Amino acid sequence: xxxxxxxxxxxxxxxxxxxxxxxxxxxxxxxxxxxxxxxxxxxxxxxxxxxxxxxxxxxxxxxxxxxxxxxxxxxxxxxxxxxxxxxxxxxxxxxxxxxxxxxxxxxxxxxxxxxxxxxxxxxxxxxxxxxxxxxxxxxxxxxxxxxxxxxxxxxxxxxxxxxxxxxxxxxxxxxxxxxxxxxxxxxxxxxxxxxxxxxxxxxxxxxxxxxxxxxxxxxxxxxxxxxxxxxxxxxxxxxxxxxxxxxxxxxxxxxxxx
Amino acid sequence: xxxxxxxxxxxxxxxxxxxxxxxxxxxxxxxxxxxxxxxxxxxxxxxxxxxxxxxxxxxxxxxxxxxxxxxxxxxxxxxxxxxxxxxxxxxxxxxxxxxxxxxxxxxxxxxxxxxxxxxxxxxxxxxxxxxxxxxxxxxxxxxxxxxxxxxxxxxxxxxxxxxxxxxxxxxxxxxxxxxxxxxxxxxxxxxxxxxxxxxxxxxxxxxxxxxxxxxxxxxxxxxxxxxxxxxxxxxxxxxxxxxxxxxxxxxxxxxxxxxxxxxxxxxxxxxxxxxxxxxxxxxxxxxxxxxxxxxxxxxxxxxxxxxxxxxxxxxxxxxxxxxxxxxxxxxxxxxxxxxxxxxxxxxxxxxxxxxxxxxxxxxxxxxxxxxxxxxxxxxxxxxxxxxxxxxxxxxxxxxxxxxxxxxxxxxxxxxxxxxxxxxxxxxxx
Numbered sequence: 001x002x003x004x005x006x007x008x009x010x011x012x013x014x015x016x017x018x019x020x021x022x023x024x025x026x027x028x029x030x031x032x033x034x035x036x037x038x039x040x041x042x043x044x045x046x047x048x049x050x051x052x053x054x055x056x057x058x059x060x061x062x063x064x065x066x067x068x069x070x071x072x073x074x075x076x077x078x079x080x081x082x083x084x085x086x087x088x089x090x091x092x093x094x095x096x097x098x099x100x101x102x103x104x105x106x107x108x109x110x111x112x113x114x115x116x117x118x119x120x121x122x123x124x125x126x127x128x129x130x131x132x133x134x135x136x137x138x139x140x141x142x143x144x145x146x147x148x149x150x151x152x153x154x155x156x157x158x159x160x161x162x163x164x165x166x167x168x169x170x171x172x173x174x175x176x177x178x179x180x181x182x183x184x185x186x187x188x189x190x191x192x193x194x195x196x197x198x199x200x201x202x203x204x205x206x207x208x209x210x211x212x213x214x215x216x217x218x219x220x221x222x223x224x225x226x227x228x229x230x231x232x233x234x235x236x237x238x239x240x241x242x243x244x245x246x247x248x249x250x251x252x253x254x255x256x257x258x
Numbered sequence: 259x260x261x262x263x264x265x266x267x268x269x270x271x272x273x274x275x276x277x278x279x280x281x282x283x284x285x286x287x288x289x290x291x292x293x294x295x296x297x298x299x300x301x302x303x304x305x306x307x308x309x310x311x312x313x314x315x316x317x318x319x320x321x322x323x324x325x326x327x328x329x330x331x332x333x334x335x336x337x338x339x340x341x342x343x344x345x346x347x348x349x350x351x352x353x354x355x356x357x358x359x360x361x362x363x364x365x366x367x368x369x370x371x372x373x374x375x376x377x378x379x380x381x382x383x384x385x386x387x388x389x390x391x392x393x394x395x396x397x398x399x400x401x402x403x404x405x406x407x408x409x410x411x412x413x414x415x416x417x418x419x420x421x422x423x424x425x426x427x428x429x430x431x432x433x434x435x436x437x438x439x440x441x442x443x444x445x446x447x448x449x450x451x452x453x454x455x456x457x458x459x460x461x462x463x464x465x466x467x468x469x470x471x472x473x474x475x476x477x478x479x480x481x482x483x484x485x486x487x488x489x490x491x492x493x494x495x496x497x498x499x500x501x502x503x504x505x506x507x508x509x510x511x512x513x514x515x516x517x518x519x520x521x522x523x524x525x526x527x528x529x530x531x532x533x534x535x536x537x538x539x540x541x542x543x544x545x546x547x548x549x550x551x552x553x554x555x556x557x558x559x560x561x562x563x564x565x566x567x568x569x570x571x572x573x574x575x576x577x578x579x580x581x582x583x584x585x586x587x588x589x590x591x592x593x594x595x596x597x598x599x600x601x602x603x604x605x606x607x608x609x610x611x612x613x614x615x616x617x618x619x620x621x622x623x624x625x626x627x628x629x630x631x632x633x634x635x636x637x638x639x640x641x642x643x644x645x646x647x648x649x650x651x652x653x654x655x656x657x658x659x660x661x662x663x664x665x666x667x668x669x670x671x672x673x674x675x676x677x678x679x680x681x682x683x684x685x686x687x
Contacts, residue, residue, distance in 0.1 A: 006380045013375040015359065019369075024363055093359060098335035098352035099376060255336045256274065 006083075007103055014090075014107035019028045020116050033115045034122055048188050059190050065215045067126055069187035070210050071119045075149055076180045079112035083157025084164045084171060085098045091258045101251045105157045113150055138217035145210045148232075151240055152206055158243035162250035164244050181205075186212050203228060206235050263347060264428050264459040265310040265333065270342035272303040272328055272483075302328040303339070304483040310476075312348070312427075313457045315450065317474035317491055319465060319498050325483040326463045330354055330430055333461070348427030348459070353377060357417030357434060362406035366397060369405050370420055377424040387423045394449075395419035401446045422449055428459045471495040492673065499641065499671045500573070554659055555592055556650045560585040561665040564631075576672035576681050580637045584648050585629040586660070593620055595659075596651040604643040605666065606680060615651070638681040639670045 023029045045063050059065065086108035087094055093104055127134070134142075164170045185208045191199055202208045209224070209232045216222040224232070277297040287516065304324045310316045318324045330338045332344060334352045359376045369395050370391055372385045392401050395415040397408075405413065421429075433535055450460055464470060470477050474491035479498050487497045550626060565571045566579035574580055582599055596650035612632060624630040646665040649658040 006375065009380055010375050010378075013372055014359075017359075017364070017372055021361065021363055092355075093376065094353045095336060096353065097358050097376060141546055204569075240323075252338045255331070 007100065009106045011103050011110060014104065015110035015114065018108065018111040022111070030118070034116050037067075037070050037119055038122060040074075041070050044070070044188055048158060061130065061132060061219050064126060064130060064132060064217055065190070068123060068187060068215055068218060069185070069211045071116070071123055072146070072149060072214060073182060073185060073187055073207065074119065075112060075146075076118040076153060076207055077182075078115065079109050079150070079153035080156045080160075080178070081171070082108045082112050082172065083153060084160040084174060086157065087161045087254060088165050088168075095255050095258055101162075101254060102158065104163050104246065105247075106154065109150070109153050109157050112153065116146070125215055132219075134218040135221050137223070138221055141217045141223065145214050148206070148236055149210055154235070155240040155243035158247040161198065162247060162254050162257075165254060167209055181207065184208070186215075190215075204231070204235070206232055206239070261347075262312050263309050263345075264312045264314070265347075265461070266345040267309070267329075267333075268307050268343045268345070270303055270306045270329070270332060270339045270344060271301070272325075272332065272339050273338060274300045274302055276300050289664055297488070301483050303332070306480075306483070306485055307342075308485065308488055309477060310459060310461065312459055313454055314476060315454055315460045315474045316462070317470035317477035317494070318461065318463045318480060319467060319470050319477060319494065320480035321465060321502070323482075326480050327354075327432060327478070328483075330432055330461070330463050334430055346428065349378075349425075349683060350428040351377065351421070351424055351426035351430055353421070353424075354430060357413060360413065360417065363404060365404055366392075366401040366408070366416060370416065371400075374416065374419045374424065377420065378426075379424060379675040383425075391416075391419045391423050394422070422446075422453075426458075427459075428461065429453065430461050430463075432463045433465075467495040467498055480578070492675075496671065496673050555590045555652070556586055556588050556595055557660040558584055558586050558648055558650055558662050561646050561648060561662060563666075563668045572666070572668045574637060574639075574668060576639060576641070576670060576671050576674065577636050578670075581631055581632045582634070582646060583629050583631045584650075586650055587628075588625065589681060592652070594653060595625060596653070597621070597624070598649045598651065599632055600647045601639075601644055602647060603639075603679070604645070609639070609679065613651075615654075637670065638680055640674070640677075640679060641671045643667050643669050 023032050026032060028035065041063075045066055048066070049062055083105055086105045087101060090104050090108075093099055094101060160170060160174075183204065184201070185205065186194075191202065191208075191212045194202065203212065210229070213222075213224045216224075275297045276299075304325075306325075306329065318329065318452075331354065332339050334350065335356060336352075336354075353376075357369075357373060359372050361372065364372065370388065371381070371384055374387075374391070375381070379387075392398055395412075395418070397412060397416055398407065400412065400509040401466045405416075406522040408416070442455065453460055462469070462474060470491050476489060477491040478488040479486040479501075481501070486501070487494050552625050562583040562585070563571055563574075564581040564583060565574070566581075568581075583601065584597060586595070588595070596614045598611065598613035600613075601609045603609055610627070621630070647661075647663060648665065651658050651662040672681065676684075
C-alpha cells in the first residue's frame with residue numbers, strides 16, 4: 001500500500017506530540033524529565049557515597065559514574081516501557097487507519113530518546129561542576145553507545161509491542177525485571193568489584209557492557225578489547241534481527257488482536 | 259486491470275476466531291497449552307467479489323455484523339484477507355474514522371497538523387492547505403483554542419475538513435455522515451459531488467438506507483458476509499428495506515409462537531407456594547377480566563392484515579391490495595353491529611377511515627361470520643409503518659362497545675422517488 005510516503009514526518013509528529021503531552025498540565029512541565037533521574041541519583045549517591053562509602057573503595061568520581069549510569073539506564077527503561085506499550089496505547093492508529101505499525105513503535109521510542117537528550121545536559125552540567133573533561137575518544141564512544149542503546153530499545157519494542165497486545169501482563173513482568181536488571185548492571189557499583197568470571201557473564205548483557213564501558217571511557221579513558229566489542233555488537237545485531245523477525249510475523253494480524 | 263477500475267475485490271474471505279475465553283495473560287496462555295482450544299469461528303466475509311469504478315460513489319449497506327466494516331478494513335489494509343485478493347488503483351485514503359489521532363489537549367491548529375500527517379500529508383502540503391482546511395471547517399476564530407473546548411460538531415467539522423484535504427483518489431468512509439448539522443451535511447455532500455467530478459471514488463459504509471439512496475450511484479448489500487445484491491443504489495436500498503421488514507415479520511411470528519409455547523409450558527413450571535399463590539392471583543384477574551368482557555356487548559378480538567390471496571402478511575408494497583379483517587365476539591344478543599376502521603401511520607397521522615354506518619353496509623353477514631373485512635385496492639401508502647384503530651358500535655357511532663386504539667402494525671415500502679404521506683399518480687407536463 002503506497003499511501004504513506006511521509007514516514008519520517010509521521011514518526012516525528014507522533015513523537016513530538018507524545019513529548020508535548022507527556023508533562024502537559026504538570027506545574028513543573030519538562031523539568032520532570034530531568035527531576036526523575038536526578039532524584040534517583042541524589043538518593044543513590046547519598047546511600048552509596050556517604051553511608052557505604054564507595055569513595056573509600058577507590059572508585060574515582062563515583063558520583064559522575066553513578067549519574068552517567070543512571071541516565072543511560074533510565075533511557076533504556078523508559079524506552080522499553082514506552083515501546084512495549086506503544087501499539088496498545090495508540091490502538092486507534094492500528095484499528096482505524098492503516099499506517100505502518102513500526103512507525104508507531106519507532107515514534108514512541110524517539111520520545112524517550114528526546115528525554116535522554118535533555119538528560120545529557122544534566123550530565124554535562126555535573127561534569128563541568130567537577131571540572132572533569134573526558135577524552136575526545138571517550139565522548140565519541142559515548143555517542144556510539146547511546147546509538148546502540150537506542151537500537152537495543154528498538155529491538156525490544158519491535159519484539160514486545162505486538163506481543164503486549166495479546167499478553168497484558170508483560171508490562172508487569174518487565175517492570176520487575178527492570179528493577180532486577182538495574183542491580184545486575186554495574187551502575188551503583190563498579191564491575192571490578194565482582195569476581196573475574198562473573199564479570200565475563202555480566203558483560204554478556206549488552207546494557208551492562210554499554211554502561212560499564214561508557215563509565216570506564218569517560219572517567220578512566222579505558223576501552224573494551226576487540227573480542228568483547230565483537231561479542232557485544234553481534235548480540236545487539238541478533239537481538240535486533242529477532243525483533244524485526246517477530247514484528248514482521250505478528251504485525252499483519254495485530255489489528256484483530258487489539 | 260482495466261484503467262477505469264478503482265477497486266477490484268476477488269473472492270475475499272475473512273474468518274475471525276472468537277475464543278470462548280479471551281487469553282490475555284501469559285498464565286492463561288500457559289494453562290491453555292494443555293487445554294483443547296475452544297473458540298468459535300466467525301466468517302465475517304465469505305467469497306466476496308466486486309468492482310468499483312473510478313469516480314463512483316459506492317455504498318455498502320447491511321445490518322450490524324454483516325461484514326461491511328470488515329470489508330472496509332480490508333480495503334484500507336488494516337486487516338489482511340484470509341483468501342482472495344484486493345487490487346487498488348490510485349491512492350487510497352486509509353482511514354475509516356474522522357479525526358484519528360485528535361487530542362483534546364492540543365490546539366485546533368496542532369490537531370490539524372497531527373491528523374493530516376496521520377492521513378499521509380507532508381508538512382509542506384499541510385502548510386499549503388492549512389488556510390483552506392480552516393476555512394472549510396468555518397473555525398477560523400477557534401483554531402488556536404484547545405480541542406477540548408470545541409463542541410462535538412465543531413470537532414467533526416474540523417476532522418472532515420482535514421479528511422477531504424487529504425487529497426486521496428479513493429475515500430473510505432464508515433458512518434461519517436451521521437454527525438454534524440444539516441448545513442454541514444449538505445456542504446459535505448456538495449464536496450463529495452465535487453470529488454466525483456474530479457474522478458475520485460468514494461466508498462461509504464452505512465446502515466442508513468436514506469443516505470445510500472440519496473448520495474450513492476451504486477451500492478452493495480451485505481448479509482452474513484455475502485453479497486446479497488449489487489447494483490443501483492435505489493434498488494439495493496429497497497432490497498435492504500424489504501429484507502429488514504421480512505425479518506420483522508419473522509420476528510413477530512416467532513414471538514407469537516413463543517407466547518403459545520410459554521402458555522402451554524406455564525403450569526408445569528410452577529413450583530412452590532409462592533408461585534401457587536401467584537397463579538391464583540393471575541386466575542382471579544383472568545376471571546375478573548372475563549367478567550368485564552361479558553359486560554361488553556361486543557368486543558374486538560383480533561385484527562389481521564391479508565394480501566389479495568387471503569394470506570396473513572405484515573409487509574406490503576405500495577400499490578398492493580390490502581385487506582383488514584376485524585374479528586369480534588358478541589357477548590350479548592344484539593340486533594345490529596357497526597364497525598369503523600381507520601389507518602394511522604406510526605407518527606399518528608390519520609390517513610384514511612371508513613365506517614359501516616356512513617357507507618350504509620348491511621352488517622348481518624358479519625354477525626354470522628364473526629369478522630368483518632375491508633378490502634383496500636392498490637393502497638397508495640408510502641414507505642412507513644402503519645397501524646389500525648378500530649371500533650365496534652351499535653346503531654350510532656358515538657358509543658363504542660369496544661375500541662382498539664392501536665393494532666399490530668404493518669409495513670409498506672415503495673421504490674418511488676417522491677415524498678409525502680400518500681402516493682398520487684402524477685406526470686410532469
